[in-house]
Amino acid sequence: MHRQDADATVTRITGGTPRPPFSRFTFPGHPFPLKLEDFIAKRLSIGRRAARARLLAGEVTVAGESTGDARREVTRFDEVTVSGEILQPSLPRLYLMLHKPADILSATTDPLHRTVLDLIDHPHKSSLHLAGRLDRASTGLLLLSNDGLWSGALTLPGRKVEKSYLVETDRPIPPEAVARFAEGFPFPSEGIVTLPARLEILAPERARVILHEGRYHQIKRMFHRLDGIRLRSLHRERIGPLRLPDDLPPGHWRPLDAAELAYFAELPRIPSEVADPRN
Numbered sequence: 001m002h003r004q005d006a007d008a009t010v011t012r013i014t015g016g017t018p019r020p021p022f023s024r025f026t027f028p029g030h031p032f033p034l035k036l037e038d039f040i041a042k043r044l045s046i047g048r049r050a051a052r053a054r055l056l057a058g059e060v061t062v063a064g065e066s067t068g069d070a071r072r073e074v075t076r077f078d079e080v081t082v083s084g085e086i087l088q089p090s091l092p093r094l095y096l097m098l099h100k101p102a103d104i105l106s107a108t109t110d111p112l113h114r115t116v117l118d119l120i121d122h123p124h125k126s127s128l129h130l131a132g133r134l135d136r137a138s139t140g141l142l143l144l145s146n147d148g149l150w151s152g153a154l155t156l157p158g159r160k161v162e163k164s165y166l167v168e169t170d171r172p173i174p175p176e177a178v179a180r181f182a183e184g185f186p187f188p189s190e191g192i193v194t195l196p197a198r199l200e201i202l203a204p205e206r207a208r209v210i211l212h213e214g215r216y217h218q219i220k221r222m223f224h225r226l227d228g229i230r231l232r233s234l235h236r237e238r239i240g241p242l243r244l245p246d247d248l249p250p251g252h253w254r255p256l257d258a259a260e261l262a263y264f265a266e267l268p269r270i271p272s273e274v275a276d277p278r279n
């Protein structure tokens with residue numbers, strides 16, 4: 001199971017060894033990022049020395065510019081040509097928001113169920129991945145991108161991007177739940193305690209939960225610790241400063257606009273050596 005958002009490196013109980021959520025090791029064999037000489041060698045099935053010769057001969061362009069820099073990094077977004085032949089077409093960077101309806105999987109493919117990608121009609125949709133997930137029954141704001149550095153900066157557990165959820169429960173929420181959420185819940189089998197979370201009780205069976213992490217079924221499991229309270233619904237209304245717009249109906253998506261992208265520009269980029277190599 002892919003748990004880029006649900007995984008955690010923080011171990012407040014055991015102090016166990018953190019592991020990088022993204023690494024070349026996690027995604028073995030994925031091509032990016034690649035040095036230009038390796039990219040050319042691979043695509044033309046030639047040796048690295050022969051690739052360097054093509055570079056030295058001035059046959060190579062990256063993003064429309066001639067280059068002889070063998071060590072230049074190539075991403076999936078760059079057009080690369082050799083002697084006028086396009087080895088890789090350019091790919092636009094995509095940053096989309098989706099209003100996820102219930103009963104749709106937060107995945108890009110699934111043999112049985114409809115996925116969020118089935119809701120997106122875009123010529124480059126196959127390049128997208130999810131920047132965080134919601135359970136199948138959950139609704140609300142979901143971000144998708146083909147820029148792994150961007151989504152990594154949003155979803156790495158250490159980044160603590162705030163997320164806000166509205167929940168409805170099957171029973172009244174006890175007032176002491178507020179302190180329990182703030183203290184954190186131990187999950188000994190995972191060797192963790194959840195980070196302090198804010199619970200605002202809005203009505204006996206309705207609350208807002210604000211988290212700084214995104215573990216597997218986290219909110220469900222936290223409520224369940226309160227005498228087995230179950231959720232009737234869970235809706236994500238906000239990620240960082242980005243709210244799900246009122247005019248985006250369930251099942252609909254749109255690109256983030258420049259102002260929305262600027263919200264996230266402040267997030268430090270993850271170093272490329274721990275970046276999601278789908279980049």
Ligand code: URA
Binds near residue numbers: 133218219220221234
């Ligand atoms: N916590 C959950 O339990 N489910 C979600 O979909 C999101 C957070």
